[in-house]
Amino acid sequence: xxxxxxxxxxxxxxxxxxxxxxxxxxxxxxxxxxxxxxxxxxxxxxxxxxxxxxxxxxxxxxxxxxxxxxxxxxxxxxxxxxxxxxxxxxxxxxxxxxxxxxxxxxxxxxxxxxxxxxxxxxxxxxxxxxxxxxxxxxxxxxxxxxxxxxxxxxxxxxxxxxxxxxxxxxxxxxxxxxxxxxxxxxxxxxxxxxxxxxxxxxxxxxxxxxxxxxxxxxxxxxxxxxxxxxxxxxxxxxxxxxxxxxxxxxxxxxxxxxxxxxxxxxxxxxxxxxxxxxxxxxxxxxxxxxxxxxxxxxxxxxxxxxxxxxxxxxxxxxxxxxxxxxxxxxxxxxxxxxxxxxxxx
Numbered sequence: 001x002x003x004x005x006x007x008x009x010x011x012x013x014x015x016x017x018x019x020x021x022x023x024x025x026x027x028x029x030x031x032x033x034x035x036x037x038x039x040x041x042x043x044x045x046x047x048x049x050x051x052x053x054x055x056x057x058x059x060x061x062x063x064x065x066x067x068x069x070x071x072x073x074x075x076x077x078x079x080x081x082x083x084x085x086x087x088x089x090x091x092x093x094x095x096x097x098x099x100x101x102x103x104x105x106x107x108x109x110x111x112x113x114x115x116x117x118x119x120x121x122x123x124x125x126x127x128x129x130x131x132x133x134x135x136x137x138x139x140x141x142x143x144x145x146x147x148x149x150x151x152x153x154x155x156x157x158x159x160x161x162x163x164x165x166x167x168x169x170x171x172x173x174x175x176x177x178x179x180x181x182x183x184x185x186x187x188x189x190x191x192x193x194x195x196x197x198x199x200x201x202x203x204x205x206x207x208x209x210x211x212x213x214x215x216x217x218x219x220x221x222x223x224x225x226x227x228x229x230x231x232x233x234x235x236x237x238x239x240x241x242x243x244x245x246x247x248x249x250x251x252x253x254x255x256x257x258x259x260x261x262x263x264x265x266x267x268x269x270x271x272x273x274x275x276x277x278x279x280x281x282x283x284x285x286x287x288x289x290x291x292x293x294x295x296x297x298x299x300x301x302x303x304x305x306x307x308x309x310x311x312x313x314x315x316x317x318x319x320x321x322x323x324x325x326x327x328x329x330x331x332x333x334x335x336x337x338x339x340x341x342x343x344x345x
Contacts, residue, residue, distance in 0.1 A: 001018070001019060001020075001021050001122055001123045001124065002016050002017070002018060002019070002122070002123075002321065002322075002343075003016070003017060003018075003019040003059040003118070003121060003122030003123075003343075004016055004017075004059060004060050004061065004121035004122070004321065004324050004341075005017040005019060005056075005057055005058070005059055005060070006045055006046075006054065006056045006057065006058050006060055007056055007057050008056050008057065009048060009054075009056055010048050011046075011047050011048045012046070012048075013056070014045075014046050014060070016321070016322065016324065019059055019118070019122060021123075021124060022118065022124055022125065022126045023070060023126070024070055024071065024072030024075075024126050025072050025073075025126075026072050026073040026074050027072055027073075027074050027075060027128055027129055027130070028072040028075070028126050028127065028128050028129065029068045029070065029071055029072060029075055029078060029084075029126070029127065029129050029132065030068070030069055030070035030071075030072075030124055030125070030126050031064075031066040031067065031068060031069070031084060031086065031120075031124065031125050031126070031127065032066045032067055032068075032069040032123065032124060033061075033064050033065075033066040033120045033122065033123060033124065033125055033343045033344075034064075034065055034066040034067065034141040034145075034342070035064060035065050035066070035141040035142045035144065035145040035318075035340050035341075035342060036061045036063060036064040036119075036120040036121055036145055036321075036340065036341050036342075036343060037063035037064070037145045037146055037148075037149070037315075037338055037339070037340050037341075038063075038327055038328060038331045038338075038339045038340075038341065039062065039063050039148075039149065040175075040177070040244070040267060040331075041062075041267070042060055042061070042114070042328070043328065043331065043332055044267065044269075045060060045114075045115070046328065047269075049269055049270070052112065052115060053109070053110070053111065053112075053115060053116055054115045054116065055115070055116040058114065058115065058116060058117070058118055058119070059114070059118035059119050059120075059121055059122050059125075060114045060119050060121045061113075061114045061119035061120035061121030061122070061125075061341075062088040062112060062113050062114035062115070062119050062120060062148065063120070063145050063146065063147075063148040063149060064085065064086075064119075064120035064125065064145050065083070065084065065085040065135060065141045065142075065143075065144030065145045065147070066083075066084065066085075066120075066125075066141065067081055067082060067083050067084065068080055068081065068082045068084060069081075069124075072129075075129045077129065078129055078132060082132075082134060083134065083135040083141070083144070084132045084133060084134055084135060085132075085133050085135060085144045085145070085147045085148070085297075085301075086113075086127040086131045086132050086133065087127075087131040087133070087148075087292070087294065087297060088112045088113055088114070088148060088291070088292075089104065089105070089107075089110045089111065089112055089131070089291075090111045090112065090113060090116070090117045090127070090128065090131075091110070091111050092104040092107035092109065092110045092111075093107055093108075093109040093110075096108065096109070102293075103293065104293070105155070105290065105291030105292060105293055106290075106291075110291075113125065113127065120343070121321060121324065121341060121343065122321075122343055123343045123344045133147070133297050133298065133301060134301075135301070136301055136302075136304070136305035137305075138304070138305040138307075139301065139304050139305055140312070142312060142315050142318060142340050143304060143311045143312045143315075145340055146176070146180075146311040146314065146315070146338060147297060147300050147301060147304070148292065148297075149176055149177055149180060150180050150184075150300040150303070150304065150309060150311060151292035151293075151296040151297045151299075151300040152177070152265065152289070152290070152291060152292050152296075153177060153180040153181045153184050153265070153300075154184060154292070154296040154299050154300050154303075155289050155291065155292045155293060155296045156181065156240070156263055156265050156287070156289035157181060157184045157185055157188070157238075157240070157263065158184065158188075158296070158299065159289075159293070159296070160263065160287045160288075160289050161238060161261055161263050161287060162261070163185055163188040163189075163190050163237075163238055164188075164189070164190075164237075165188070165189030165190070166189065166190070166191060167185075167188075167189075167190045167191065167237040167238055168190070168191050168193070168227070168230060168231050168236050168237050168238075169182075169185040169190040169191065169192050169193070169236065169237065169238045169239075169240065170192075170193045170195060170227060170236040170238070170239045170240065170252075170255060171185065171192060171193070171194050171195065171240045171242055172195045172196075172239070172240065172241050172242060172243050172245070172248035172251065172252060172266075173195075173196065173241070173242035173243025173244070173245070173248060173266055174194050174195075174196040174200045174203040174204055174206075174207055174215070175203065175242065175243065175334070175337060176314050176337050176338045177242045177265055177266065178194065178196075178240070178242035178243065179194070179203070179206065179207060179210065179212075179314055179337065180309065180311070180314075181240050181242055181265065182194050182207065182210075182212050182240075183210060183212070183308070183309040183310065184303070184309060185238070185240070186211070186212065187303065187308040187309065190237075190238070191214070191230070192212055192214065193214045193215070193216060193226070193227065193230070193236075194207050194212050194214070194215045194216075195215070195216045195217075195218055195223055195248075195251075196215065196216075196217060196218070197217055197218050197219045198217055198219055198220060199334060200217070200334065202316075203334070203337055204217070206313055206314070206316075206337060209313060210310055210313060218247070218248075218251070223251065223255070224251075224254065224255060227255050231257065234257040234258075235255050235256055235257030235258070235260060236255050236256050236257060236260060237257060237260050237261065238256075238260065238261045238262075238263060239252040239255055239256040239260070239261070239262050239263065240263045240265065241262070241263070241264045241265065241266050242265050242266045243266045244266035244267045244268040244269070245266070245268070246268065246272035246273075246274075248266070249264070249266075249268075249272075249274055250274060250275070253274070253275060253276075253278040253279075253282075253284070254278070256282065256284055257282075258282045258283060258284075259282070259283050259284070259285075260282070260284060260285070261284070261285045261286075261287070262284055262285070262286045262287070263286075263287050263288070263289070264286070264287070264288040264289075265288070265289055265290075311338075314337045314338040315337075315338045315339075315340050316336040316337045316338060316339070317330055317336040317338075317339045317340070318339075318340045318342060319339065319340070319341055319342065320341070320342050321341045321342060321343045321344070323341075324341055327339040327341055
């Protein structure tokens with residue numbers, strides 16, 4: 001079968017290649033992948049600047065959905081044809097403080113599909129049955145492939161951050177993660193402002209269709225004045241940095257009110273200067289989040305099924321796996337919001 005392979009360390013070294021068709025071992029299932037999303041971290045793997053364990057050669061792709069088409073020995077709770085998505089961690093160490101205190105997503109030794117174990121940019125992938133989540137009837141395969149990024153946003157805003165009804169939440173970066181974070185904050189009862197730039201005009205248009213009618217363009221609007229006007233001069237209760245842009249991070253420290261919350265989910269390509277003295281001067285609470293936990297997956301699927309969060313409009317491009325390079329280009333150039341690849345095409 002054809003899979004998208006990171007062949008060796010270093011920038012590049014990604015191509016479609018013939019890879020063995022996998023079969024499940026004990027406790028595992030094989031999933032016929034129906035949709036797989038390109039993630040920002042896939043670009044970091046491509047460019048070799050990600051700070052997570054990657055072990056080439058490996059089939060990339062960790063955001064996906066499909067149906068079970070083969071059961072391994074001992075799997076009794078699932079059946080052939082079940083529509084599913086799956087958590088990304090194959091295993092964690094089980095010994096570190098994070099694992100022992102219920103946050104295995106923080107484990108520095110976690111092994112992720114698409115990073116260390118063959119992932120979902122291929123017609124089939126194998127996962128442990130204990131990592132599976134059933135797709136609700138209301139969630140199609142393309143939407144199901146976006147469960148993982150939504151679960152990441154749920155982790156940040158429902159577990160790591162406190163959002164109260166009528167809080168002013170500013171989200172910087174109207175990409176897929178920013179649009180999902182904005183919807184999660186809205187579902188919590190917050191007033192949400194989504195900030196982009198003129199380059200993000202199409203993305204901000206999509207945001208309006210999702211009911212996120214308050215949007216600003218940082219290169220055209222006076223964002224600081226607008227936020228201060230909306231908060232009686234106090235600033236944002238919660239600032240979510242979802243772009244990975246240094247300018248957005250610096251703006252966040254300025255716009256967050258005293259004793260407010262700054263939440264980082266965007267990944268920058270490298271280090272950059274930041275005035276952290278503002279944390280002290282303003283007594284800010286700063287959190288960062290990467291990955292998800294099992295309860296977040298359950299909550300994310302429920303939010304999709306109920307319509308609290310709309311993910312299907314974010315899939316601006318659905319392409320065959322054979323056009324992966326076009327998909328990566330669209331995603332990196334911000335011409336698309338979420339690019340979904342269909343294996344086997």
